[in-house]
Amino acid sequence: MNKKNWALLCLSGLLGAFVFLSAVVIAVDPFQVYRLATAYMPPIDNTTQVYANAGIVRHYDYDSAIVGTSVTENFSPSLMDEALGGRFIKLCTSAGTAYNHALLMDLAFRTHDMKRIVYGFDVYSYVAGLDETGSEVPLYLYDSNPFNDAQYWLNRSVLGSFLPRCLRAWGQKQDDTIRDTMYNWAGRDEYGRAALYNALFDPPEVIQPADQYLAAAKANIETHLIPFIQAHPETQFDLFFPPYSAAEWSSMLSKGTLDALLPLRGLAYDMLSGYENVTIYDFAAREDWVLSLSNYKDTLHYGEWINDEIVRAIADGSGVVNSRDSLDQASARLRAWANDLIAAGEWIYD
Amino acid sequence: MLFNSYVFILAFLPLTLIGYFLLGRLPERIPLNKLFLVLASFVFYGYNNPSYVPIIVCSILINYALSQMMLASEKKGLRLPLMLLGLFLNLGVLFYFKYHDFFISNFNAAFKTSFALHHLMLPLGISFFTFQQLSYVIDSYRRTVPRYNILDYALFVTFFPQLVAGPIVLHSEIVPQFADEKNRRFNFDNFAPGLYAFALGLFKKVIVADTFGAAVEAGFSSALSLNTIEAWFVAIGYTLQLYFDFSGYCDVATGVGLMFNIKIPLNFNSPYKSMNIREFWQRWHITLSRFLTSYIYFPLGGSRKGLTRTCINLMIVFLASGLWHGAGWLFLLWGLMHGAASVLYRLFRKQYDSLHPALQWLMTFCFVIVAWVFFRATSLADALAIVKSMLMMDFGPIRDSITSAFALPGGFRPGYNGIFMMIWYVLALVACLGMRNTYEKTMDFKPTLLNAFTTVVLILYVTLSLSGVSVFLYFNF
Secondary structure, eight states: OOHHHHHHHHHHHHHHHHHHHHHHHHHHOTTOSSSOOOSBOOOOOGGGHHHHHHHHHHHSOOSEEEEESGGGTTOOHHHHHHHHOSOEEEEEOTTOOHHHHHHHHHHHHHHSOOSEEEEEOOGGGGSSOTTOOSSOOOGGGTSSOSGGGHHHHTOHHIIIIIHHHHHHTBTOOOOTTHHHHTTOOTTSSOOSGGGGGGOOOSOOSSOOOTTTTHHHHHHHHHHHTHHHHHHOTTSEEEEEEOOOOHHHHHHHHHHTOHHHHTHHHHHHHHHHTTSTTEEEEEOTTOHHHHTOGGGBSSSSOBOHHHHHHHHHHHHHTTTBOOOHHHHHHHHHHHHHHHHHHHHHTSOOOO | OOSSSHIIIIIIHHHHHHHHHHHTTSOTTSTHHHHHHHHHHHHHHHSSOGGGHHHHHHHHHHHHHHHHHHHHOOOHHHHHHHHHHHHHHHHHHHIIIIIHHHHHHHHHHHHTOOOOOOOOOOOTTHHHHHHHHHHHHHHHHTTOSOOOOHHHHHHHHHOGGGTTTOOOOOHHHHHHHHHOGGGGSOOHHHHHHHHHHHHHHHIIIIIIIHHHHHHHHHHHHTGGGOOHHHHHHHHHHHHHHHHHHHHHHHHHHHHHHHHTTOOOOOOOSOGGGOSSHHHHHHHSSHHHHHHHIIIIITTTTTTSSOHHHHHHHHHHHHHHHHHHHOSSHHHHHHHHHHHHHHHHHHHTHHHHHTSOHHHHHHHHHHHHHHHHHHHHOSSHHHHHHHHHHHHSOOOOOOOHHHHGGGOOGGGOOGGGHHHHHHHHHHHHHHHHHHSOOHHHHHHTOOOOHHHHHHHHHHHHHHHHHTTSOOOOTTTTO
């Protein structure tokens, strides 16, 4: 064999393999990036959420969305349809940052006419850098550049693990219940005093200054939230502060972050409440929820019945924040609970 | 842009090759092919951070202007200040980006001052392109170089295969090749071995080096608690990782260079086969040794000014080498160790050379392994702890975090990870010590079905593996 034939053999072998493997991935499309999966049950789970979301946000049928972190994953879109009208989908990212949420909202607005977005505002999501995500996001699946999808077509995990999963689930069809079941972690955990396993009640050793995260949060709100609100006056944004247990606030106080994180609530209110298409809800200080450990699996995560309650509250307008004063009063209650718990050195409420 | 990226393998490399050779069909007086290659190299360089591009453009223009002025001037008295200015500017920029914070933080610590640190991002490949251009500036002062046109000079500095991590090529070995008329046309006789070297290099870098890298990372992050077995595996693992990483990168550079009909000089010649430390430096990062020898060791007098001066010169060269590798005390210490070993070899060469060859090899290899520990460690305490563990005879099992780096794809049979690890080490050592290196295989390349199959499988396997993140060790040196 001469070098020319050798090189042509190699190049045609490589080209053939690249084209064949890409064609298989594009045809099966495990992450539904090109079309809705109709021949098999797509692999959707919490561990590869940022991949599955790229397809869900593009091709599922919806006109409203619930956006947020793990504390929004137990919402039931079918219940939200009933209570709020429209057709909901979950656009959730466990441990997601404001940027994670913005990536999903951006694609949702690009592909759907959106009536409503219910948005769980976690203070933790707003302390990250502007281009920081909770886990590494395959941005090539989120943009509109078809060429960088090569990372999807020629991807060892897609070929070695996700394609076989699709083939095993061949013939199983996804139905509308997938909207409720996706990412839902209800029923897996114990609720009650066990929730305190990650709680802290020790006095703080160092305290972060109150302005520690203000600049980052302001930049995040300006970059990852306000542009959507301004560009889509036809879309209703229901922002809510989630009801963490009081032990979460005592843990913040213990870690010295409370003074720095609590002001983010006021900041968000000041920056967002002026928009006509924004309604802000505060469930963080709902005593009947946050002082009862039976609602929690850890200091942060509440059971799915609280998600349902939140939907009902939004539907009947309870929990709306009408003034900065009332938000500050709620924040003061959070701080008082944290102080009391640290003073007691243990959980004292139920 | 990384060699080990989809955009490079699937788009940049094929498109650049096609563009370069299509434009090469134009008459020689229209050097659009070279212009195209320079521009493509800037795209390669600035792909992840375009703000680096103006730095290298300025560097090229200033060095070229200084060199041309020196080459035009008959008077040494005129050339000297220009050369000094060139030295000052090149080393000044390098110092500013690479050593400023190291110097200031040590100054602050020593004199209780609080001068501000810059926390600058090190421009990609600055250590490499600075040295490459310094050689031309100094040679222009000596008037031992021809005058190149700006395009040829820019191509010598920016030619993307060697731009960010070497080899540190000399103008005299690159520019004439680009000037050669017959190199303007695509040539399967160069492309075929180039593709083969490209496949082997990518495999060494992406699969072999990064697998050892995961184990080394786990080992060094628990440096204080390793037992003797673990410490040896981690130290040898790093020795293998660094070789496969850097030499793999250079193999890719060699291969891509060949695809463009350009022979890039050999940078790694099976260094771990060395029998003494002098030989090691003739085989490891050869183009750096060559640079330091030509531009530091010889000007200092080399070995012509007596034994004492020779030893001092050796130490200076190795300290410079240590500092070139990174702004940190451990890099200096590593340079010091290699300098001391070189001096000792110089002093006791006769006795050393009379030892059994196996013992010579073992002593050299062990020394290199221990020195790499200091090179890799993030603190002196970590490095000393690992070396202490290597000597402590404290035997125990190897922790999962180290063996799991060698797990089978998909995590099958995790109970056998320790055995998989042994297999990796044995194969990697056999490859380093018993096999011909990529350069040798490339230079006497014979097309066979077997190496065609190997080439396709390796490139395919590497491409499919790029879904993970791969860190290239030598970028910021």
